[in-house]
Amino acid sequence: MFTFLCQSNRLSGAFDGTGDSSKSIAYQSPVFEITNPRNHTWDDDEGLLNFGADSSDADFWRIRDACEGVLILGAVGSGKTSGSGSAIAKAFLTAGFGGLVLTAKPDEARRWLRLCEQTGRMGDCVHVKPGSGHGLNILQYEAERPGDRVSITDDLIGLLGCIIGVMSRSKQKSERDDFWSNAKRGLLKNLLEVFLLAGEPITIHGLVRFVNSAPTSPDCPWRTIPLFGGMMARAEKKSRDGSRGDKDDYADALEYWTKSFPREPDVTRGGYVAAFTAMANYLTGRGVGEILCGETNLTPEAILSGKIVILDFPIKESQEEGNMVQATWKLLFQQAVERRADKGLNSARPAFLWEDEGHEFFSQQDVRFQPTARDCRIPHVIISQNIQNFLHLGHSEHAVEAVFSAMNTYIFHTNADLYTNRWASEHIGEEKRLTLTTDGLIRPRRSKDFSFSSRRPEEVENVGGMQIFEEKKQSVRPEDFSKLKRGGDGTCEAVILWLSHRFAINQNRNFSRRIFEQEKRTT
Numbered sequence: 001m002f003t004f005l006c007q008s009n010r011l012s013g014a015f016d017g018t019g020d021s022s023k024s025i026a027y028q029s030p031v032f033e034i035t036n037p038r039n040h041t042w043d044d045d046e047g048l049l050n051f052g053a054d055s056s057d058a059d060f061w062r063i064r065d066a067c068e069g070v071l072i073l074g075a076v077g078s079g080k081t082s083g084s085g086s087a088i089a090k091a092f093l094t095a096g097f098g099g100l101v102l103t104a105k106p107d108e109a110r111r112w113l114r115l116c117e118q119t120g121r122m123g124d125c126v127h128v129k130p131g132s133g134h135g136l137n138i139l140q141y142e143a144e145r146p147g148d149r150v151s152i153t154d155d156l157i158g159l160l161g162c163i164i165g166v167m168s169r170s171k172q173k174s175e176r177d178d179f180w181s182n183a184k185r186g187l188l189k190n191l192l193e194v195f196l197l198a199g200e201p202i203t204i205h206g207l208v209r210f211v212n213s214a215p216t217s218p219d220c221p222w223r224t225i226p227l228f229g230g231m232m233a234r235a236e237k238k239s240r241d242g243s244r245g246d247k248d249d250y251a252d253a254l255e256y257w258t259k260s261f262p263r264e265p266d267v268t269r270g271g272y273v274a275a276f277t278a279m280a281n282y283l284t285g286r287g288v289g290e291i292l293c294g295e296t297n298l299t300p301e302a303i304l305s306g307k308i309v310i311l312d313f314p315i316k317e318s319q320e321e322g323n324m325v326q327a328t329w330k331l332l333f334q335q336a337v338e339r340r341a342d343k344g345l346n347s348a349r350p351a352f353l354w355e356d357e358g359h360e361f362f363s364q365q366d367v368r369f370q371p372t373a374r375d376c377r378i379p380h381v382i383i384s385q386n387i388q389n390f391l392h393l394g395h396s397e398h399a400v401e402a403v404f405s406a407m408n409t410y411i412f413h414t415n416a417d418l419y420t421n422r423w424a425s426e427h428i429g430e431e432k433r434l435t436l437t438t439d440g441l442i443r444p445r446r447s448k449d450f451s452f453s454s455r456r457p458e459e460v461e462n463v464g465g466m467q468i469f470e471e472k473k474q475s476v477r478p479e480d481f482s483k484l485k486r487g488g489d490g491t492c493e494a495v496i497l498w499l500s501h502r503f504a505i506n507q508n509r510n511f512s513r514r515i516f517e518q519e520k521r522t523t
Contacts, residue, residue, distance in 0.1 A: 035305040041346040048091040058504035066379040074413025079492025083516035093119040097350045098303040101310045102326045104357035109312035129312035130287035135294040139202045147339040190256040197235035300336035334369045337376040350377040358382035359389035370406040386417035408499035414484035421478035430472040
C-alpha cells in the first residue's frame with residue numbers, strides 16, 4: 001500500500017473576484033485574472049503520495065514529479081482508473097490543485113463530483129454540461145487574450161483548425177482532402193482580417209453571413225451588397241487611419257473577396273463554403289453553441305485560480321460534439337498556462353490536465369505542450385488501455401512517442417497487449433546478474449578467496465567446468481505484466497517507473513511493484 005498525504009489547508013481556489021486584489025495577477029479584463037486570495041504557496045518538494053514504506057519518506061512522489069507528467073496504462077478492469085488514477089486524483093484535489101477534466105465515459109463526471117465531495121472541493125467544482133449556464137466564447141476569448149503575439153488572425157486560424165481537425169478525426173488524410181490546404185486557409189485568413197480591420201465582433205454567425213453574402217462573380221457590384229459592402233467599407237475606412245500593415249491587409253482582403261474568390265470554379269468555391277458552414281453548424285448547434293459561442297463566464301484562468309472544471313460531454317455518447325468542446329477547451333487551457341503571468345512563483349497554483357481514455361483526446365499540440373508543462377506547473381495525466389489505441393486512431397507514432405517520452409512517471413497495470421508490455425519492459429530496462437554454472441566438482445575455497453560474487457568473472461578459474469559470467473536480463477519481462485493482480489476485489493497491482501528515482505522499498509531499483517486500493521463501486 002502507499003500513504004496518502006492530506007493537506008486540508010489548501011482547499012481554496014476562489015475565482016469569484018473576491019479577496020485581496022493585491023494577491024491577484026491582474027489583466028485589463030477580469031476574464032483573464034488569476035487569483036489566489038489566500039496567498040497560498042506550493043513548494044516543489046511537497047509530498048503528494050508515498051510510493052514506499054509508511055515509515056520512510058524516501059519514496060515520496062512530490063509536486064515536481066507530478067508536474068513532469070503521468071502515463072497510466074492497463075487493460076480493462078485492471079484498476080488503472082479506480083486504483084492508481086484515483087489515488088493521484090485525490091492527492092491533487094487535497095493539495096488544492098485546479099484542474100481540467102476531460103470525459104469519455106458517461107459516468108466519469110459523476111465520479112469526479114464524488115471525488116471533489118470526498119476531498120472537500122465541491123466549492124471549487126464547476127460542472128460544465130448542456131444547460132449548466134457555463135460558457136466560453138472561444139473566438140472572443142482568443143481575439144482578446146493577453147500576451148505577446150505575432151498575428152491574431154493566425155491564432156484564430158489555429159483555433160478553428162483544431163476544431164476542424166477534431167471533426168475530421170482522420171489524421172492521415174492527404175493534403176488535397178485537408179480543409180486546411182493553402183487555398184482554404186486563405187479564405188479564413190482574409191475573412192478574419194476584414195472583421196478585425198472593421199472592428200466588428202468576431203462571431204460564428206457573423207462570419208457565416210459574410211461568407212454567404214460574398215460576390216460570386218468578379219463583375220458583381222459588391223458595394224451594393226448590404227452586409228458584404230458595408231463590412232468592407234468599414235474595414236477600408238479604418239485601414240486608411242491605420243498602419244501600413246493595415247492598408248496592405250485590406251488590399252489583400254479586397255483582392256481576395258472581389259476577384260480571387262469569385263473566379264474560383266463554382267464546385268471549388270462551394271466546397272470551401274460548405275466546409276466552413278459545416279464547422280459553424282457544429283459550433284452553434286444545441287448544447288455546443290451555448291458552451292463555445294455564447295456568453296463568457298468561465299475561462300481557463302479560472303482553473304489556474306483553483307477551479308476544477310469538469311467537461312461533461314462524454315464522447316462515448318456524443319462523439320463529434322463531445323470531442324469538439326473538449327478539444328477546444330484543452331487547446332485554450334494549454335495556451336493559457338504557457339502564458340500564465342505567475343509562472344516561476346511558488347504562489348503559482350498547480351493545475352492538472354486529466355485525460356482518461358487519453359487516446360481520444362491526443363493532439364499534435366501535446367507534442368509542443370508536454371516538454372514545458374513542468375515549468376507551468378501542469379500535471380498532465382494520460383490514462384489508456386494500451387499504446388495501440390493511439391496508433392489506431394491515426395496519431396503519428398513519432399508524436400505519441402514524443403509526448404510519452406516527455407512524461408517521467410509511468411504506472412503499468414496488468415495488460416495483455418504484447419506491444420505495450422514490451423514497451424514497458426524496455427523502458428524499465430535491464431539488470432546485470434552474475435550466473436554460476438558448474439560441470440564437475442568445484443575446487444575448495446582458498447583463504448585468499450572472499451566470495452565468488454565479489455570477484456570479476458575474468459578472475460575466476462575454470463575448475464572442473466565451473467564458470468561465473470555476467471549477463472543482462474530484463475528487470476520486468478513483458479509476460480510479467482499480464483500476471484499483475486487485476487482489480488475487482490478492492491485492490492489492484494501495478495509497476496511504477498519513476499524517471500531517475502531509485503526505490504528504497506525495492507533495493508534501489510528504478511521500479512517498484514505496488515498495491516493500490518480501489519474506489520468502491522457505486523450504483
